[in-house]
Amino acid sequence: MKTTIGQVHKFVGEQVTIGAWIANKRSSGKIAFLQLRDGSGFIQGVVVKAEVEEAIFETAKGLTQETSVYVTGTVQEDTRSSFGYELHVTNIEVIHASVDFPITPKEHGTEFLMDNRHLWLRSRRQHAVMKIRNEIIRATYEFFNENGFTKIDPPILTGSAPEGTTELFATKYFDEDAYLSQSGQLYMEAAAMALGKVFSFGPTFRAEKSKTRRHLIEFWMIEPEMAFVEFDENLEVQEQYVSHVVQSVLKNCTLELERLGRDTSKLEQIQAPFPRISYDDAITFLKEKGFDDIEWGDDFGAPHETAIAEAYDKPVFITHYPTGLKPFYMQPHPERDDVVLCADLIAPEGYGEIIGGSERIHDMELLEQRMKEHDLPHEAYKWYLELRQYGSVPHSGFGLGLERTVAWISGVEHVRESIPFPRLLNRLYP
Structure with missing residues (x-):
């Protein structure tokens, strides 16, 4: 089922596919957390190494900021998140890899942000x-x-x-x-x-x-x-x-x-x-x-x-x-x-x-x-x-x-x- 982040509340417990961009990412040896955005909202995607193919986990670890992807996974409720849901990822398809996105999570000056x-x-x-x-x-x-x-x-x-x-x-x-x-x-x-x-x-x-x-x-x-x-x-x-x-x-x-x-x-x-x-x-x-x-x-x-x-x-x-x-x-x-x-x-x-x-x-x-x-x-x-x-x-x-x-x-x-x-x-x- 293809859907948007704004509609995932309708599919709790079901597997969905979302077209999204990588807003941010952090990973350890066993788990990767993907911050996904698609215009309708933001959701966290969780990739557990033990639960996916090795190639998918390696893809998750290598994703760069603003890379576009199709992400498939199961929607779960997440009471720790203000959004209330997260996606347990089972598959990632890279659409276009983004390189050297200029606006990073660090602080930037106003003029730089306005230029971009x-x-x-x-x-x-x-x-x-x-x-x-x-x-x-x-x-x-x-x-x-x-x-x-x-x-x-x-x-x-x-x-x-x-x-x-x-x-x-x-x-x-x-x-x-x-x-x-x-x-x-x-x-x-x-x-x-x-x-x-x-x-x-x-x-x-x-x-x-x-x-x-x-x-x-x-x-x-x-x-x-x-x-x-x-x-x-x-x-x-x-x-x-x-x-x-x-x-x-x-x-x-x-x-x-x-x-x-x-x-x-x-x-x-x-x-x-x-x-x-x-x-x-x-x-x-x-x-x-x-x-x-x-x-x-x-x-x-x-x-x-x-x-x-x-x-x-x-x-x-x-x-x-x-x-x-x-x-x-x-x-x-x-x-x-x-x-x-x-x-x-x-x-x-x-x-x-x-x-x-x-x-x-x-x-x-x-x-x-x-x-x-x-x-x-x-x-x-x-x-x-x-x-x-x-x-x-x-x-x-x-x-x-x-x-x-x-x-x-x-x-x-x-x-x-x-x-x-x-x-x-x-x-x-x-």
């Missing part, structure tokens, strides 16, 4: 992070599908900047200027006017020259937009979504979280509702904490966000930022013209902002005014204005950065480990 990212992905740690990433994606589709959202794919090539910034990658689109998308939001607003509740999941690009552990040049965003949904309802959807994702990872990635040494007690507390603090109160809080350099109207940096997050056990919403700090499309506060109906969701443990969202302007005249204030070309945004011309309604949305969320939930320090092939300021390889 295509091979580093094979390690137990990176395997665990990618499995958690996959579970977050699965749980995302589950949440939005179960709550009546329709998946929509916005374009990656656009003719204008969704947030009116200059941090864009420009290219030629035949005889026109085009840009790699930094957000699908404006297109998702159009989709929400057609389908009510929509979400996108796709790559975005920011030409931001930042080297911090929180930044990538290319990253993935989940961007829901909802018609007839106002500010407070928007926050409720966000906290329900994040809670669902975290609890799904806790339920379905127990081994991976353990492999990463993640303190799951902190994740177990992530249940809606989440605390909220206004920008005004956040400024007061930061000054009381000794941040004398921060003034009303200043944006928050990583130290400020971390200080605020440390006051809570859950993600915290910072609400009602000054109008001047936020993009042109955000709805003003009904009682104040100096702040907008927006919120950033700050993850615990120093991982920073994972969601930015707001109620969107639905009044055409006000949106035109904001566009003039931001010096945005009317013709490029004509279609966006028309969303307010033909049956405009209050609507809201948000964007969650997948990689920061993966980093936070898995507990890795840098977002470069939370995406298969990171694009950083000085890295376009591999």
